[in-house]
Amino acid sequence: MRYLEFAEACEQISEISKRLEIRAKLSELLRQLNREEMPAALYMLQGQLRPEYEGVELGAGDALVLKALALATVSEETALKQRVVALGDMGEAAFEARSKMSTEPTGKPALSILGTYEALSAITRISGEGSQESKIKVMADLLAQASPIEAKHLVRFLLGKLRLGVKEMTLLDALADIHGGTDPKAARIAIEEAFNVSSDLGEIGSLLSQGGLSALQRVSIRWGKPIRPMLAERERSLADVFERMGKEMALEYKYDGLRVQAHVSADRSVKLFSRRLEDLSAQFPDVAKALPDAFRELPVIVEGECVPVDLETGELRPFQDISRRRGRKYDLERMAEEVPVRLFLFDLLMRGEVSLLNTPYPERRTALETVTKRGERIDFATREVVSDVPSAEAFFQRALSDGCEGVVAKSLSAESRYKAGGRGFLWIKYKREYTTELGDTIDAVIVGAYRGRGKRSQWYGAFLMALYDPDRECFSTLCKVGTGFDEAALARLTEQLDRIAVPQKPASVETTFTPDLWVDPQIVLELRGAELSLSPVHSAASGLIREGYGLALRFPRFTGKFREDKGAADANTVREAVGFYNRQVRHVEAEPKP
Numbered sequence: 001m002r003y004l005e006f007a008e009a010c011e012q013i014s015e016i017s018k019r020l021e022i023r024a025k026l027s028e029l030l031r032q033l034n035r036e037e038m039p040a041a042l043y044m045l046q047g048q049l050r051p052e053y054e055g056v057e058l059g060a061g062d063a064l065v066l067k068a069l070a071l072a073t074v075s076e077e078t079a080l081k082q083r084v085v086a087l088g089d090m091g092e093a094a095f096e097a098r099s100k101m102s103t104e105p106t107g108k109p110a111l112s113i114l115g116t117y118e119a120l121s122a123i124t125r126i127s128g129e130g131s132q133e134s135k136i137k138v139m140a141d142l143l144a145q146a147s148p149i150e151a152k153h154l155v156r157f158l159l160g161k162l163r164l165g166v167k168e169m170t171l172l173d174a175l176a177d178i179h180g181g182t183d184p185k186a187a188r189i190a191i192e193e194a195f196n197v198s199s200d201l202g203e204i205g206s207l208l209s210q211g212g213l214s215a216l217q218r219v220s221i222r223w224g225k226p227i228r229p230m231l232a233e234r235e236r237s238l239a240d241v242f243e244r245m246g247k248e249m250a251l252e253y254k255y256d257g258l259r260v261q262a263h264v265s266a267d268r269s270v271k272l273f274s275r276r277l278e279d280l281s282a283q284f285p286d287v288a289k290a291l292p293d294a295f296r297e298l299p300v301i302v303e304g305e306c307v308p309v310d311l312e313t314g315e316l317r318p319f320q321d322i323s324r325r326r327g328r329k330y331d332l333e334r335m336a337e338e339v340p341v342r343l344f345l346f347d348l349l350m351r352g353e354v355s356l357l358n359t360p361y362p363e364r365r366t367a368l369e370t371v372t373k374r375g376e377r378i379d380f381a382t383r384e385v386v387s388d389v390p391s392a393e394a395f396f397q398r399a400l401s402d403g404c405e406g407v408v409a410k411s412l413s414a415e416s417r418y419k420a421g422g423r424g425f426l427w428i429k430y431k432r433e434y435t436t437e438l439g440d441t442i443d444a445v446i447v448g449a450y451r452g453r454g455k456r457s458q459w460y461g462a463f464l465m466a467l468y469d470p471d472r473e474c475f476s477t478l479c480k481v482g483t484g485f486d487e488a489a490l491a492r493l494t495e496q497l498d499r500i501a502v503p504q505k506p507a508s509v510e511t512t513f514t515p516d517l518w519v520d521p522q523i524v525l526e527l528r529g530a531e532l533s534l535s536p537v538h539s540a541a542s543g544l545i546r547e548g549y550g551l552a553l554r555f556p557r558f559t560g561k562f563r564e565d566k567g568a569a570d571a572n573t574v575r576e577a578v579g580f581y582n583r584q585v586r587h588v589e590a591e592p593k594p
């Protein structure tokens with residue numbers, strides 16, 4: 001396929017907001033691709049070149065792309081920059097500059113989707129001395145061959161600002177449309193299950209193109225490829241947890257740290273992945289070093305929570321400590337000494353080369369205890385099998401007094417397989433906060449910010465917060481929050497938000513508010529509030545409880561916890577908020593319409 005057709009399809013998609021229409025357009029586009037083109041297109045539609053967990057980045061900042069564009073369009077850099085500012089988007093400026101050129105692009109053959117993908121990939125491999133110049137040259141060559149619409153999309157891609165609004169799940173829908181035959185629903189389930197283990201849409205697309213649905217059986221857990229983590233449901237009381245689980249269940253401490261999926265190969269290589277599948281290996285050299293000796297057999301893939309601890313006393317330290325180690329590039333060894341951590345293992349996903357994903361939890365846990373040697377850095381999550389509410393309550397109290405945030409109940413049934421990427425009642429979390437009126441903290445996404453006043457005037461001082469609506473793939477607002485932030489938090493947020501600012505309200509954001517700054521929904525904060533009330537002005541869960549009303553969080557306050565482990569789509573959903581609202585002790589009547 002020519003890159004032009006791809007860019008034109010992207011252009012059309014960027015103008016659609018309805019998920020069903022996006023899906024139809026994607027199916028139409030993907031149907032036309034051959035086996036080699038399929039993975040490239042699937043990655044590029046998400047603004048990537050490789051699956052996200054590989055962390056491959058183009059590393060092309062604004063200045064570099066601007067230089068390349070100036071070269072390719074024989075424009076003056078300063079003049080071009082002015083157009084970028086005026087149009088608010090370098091993509092539009094590229095379109096304009098390319099359109100103004102009287103001649104057609106060079107006599108070279110038209111760009112193909114694969115050729116473009118390869119050239120972009122080549123940029124990521126350039127390093128060392130003179131790498132900036134080389135990158136500019138490759139980019140300029142590509143842009144010189146591009147038509148206006150291709151240039152617009154290439155520039156946006158290079159800057160990492162594609163914003164097509166295409167979500168992974170919609171791509172899976174489109175693949176199911178193509179390969180679903182007479183039963184697209186079953187195909188959709190099979191494709192998602194395979195994706196949850198592979199985490200690589202390119203691999204899924206390529207297998208489907210080669211051998212249809214049956215080829216997906218080749219997807220398996222393996223070293224170096226993170227699987228999407230299993231998630232827990234929640235219940236409001238331990239009695240309710242029992243009701244779900246039956247006569248007996250296991251309770252484990254719910255540690256407040258970072259979830260880590262650790263892959264240890266036969267030759268002792270280690271890779272650590274976060275809940276969002278980012279590679280954390282470099283950030284936790286101490287854990288990576290301790291892991292190979294912690295097992296009687298290799299390879300293994302295990303899961304646990306990495307928690308800051310006082311190595312002298314064995315006491316758990318607050319979550320905030322570990323966030324100092326996350327996302328760092330420098331001083332890694334020093335931080336490892338300053339903030340020592342311990343990995344509390346709770347699951348074994350692969351033993352030898354054998355997947356345990358379909359093995360029930362009790363056998364996985366026994367196998368975990370068989371293969372693991374406990375030590376200073378690696379231990380098991382504390383656990384007990386309980387069969388009545390009083391012993392569950394006693395275990396829960398012990399968890400709290402040991403510094404945990406609650407417990408995770410785990411089903412002991414024969415069906416208790418490891419459900420990659422799934423939230424279900426095989427695991428149920430129960431936290432201390434569930435006993436307060438609102439019942440829980442809420443993870444919400446920043447969609448906009450307001451300038452601070454007085455002492456806070458150098459930062460943004462309040463934030464427009466939203467919940468995710470997966471049915472409509474949009475973010476709808478829940479509250480404005482300006483309480484609970486110290487100066488360091490405001491400074492950090494101001495810097496982060498300026499980096500992800502966008503010129504106008506993103507299409508995926510639904511709100512009646514107009515903040516001083518719009519941002520791409522990316523940053524998730526943990527909030528606490530007095531209660532959820534019906535609101536005529538906030539749009540979260542609009543119409544789900546009462547026509548014309550959404551939900552608002554009253555007296556919201558930032559808890560101090562940046563949920564860096566969560567992406568925007570992992571924030572609480574509007575349906576979860578409806579659940580919280582319904583479970584509130586008393587329902588708060590709507591505030592009057594303004």
Ligand code: AMP
Pocket residue numbers: 232252253254255256257258259275305346381408429
């Ligand atoms: P939440 O982040 O509130 O949705 O709670 C789920 C998280 O609890 C998981 O993603 C893990 O990071 C964490 N966790 C802590 N201890 C455990 C445990 N014993 N079993 C499973 N998850 C745990």
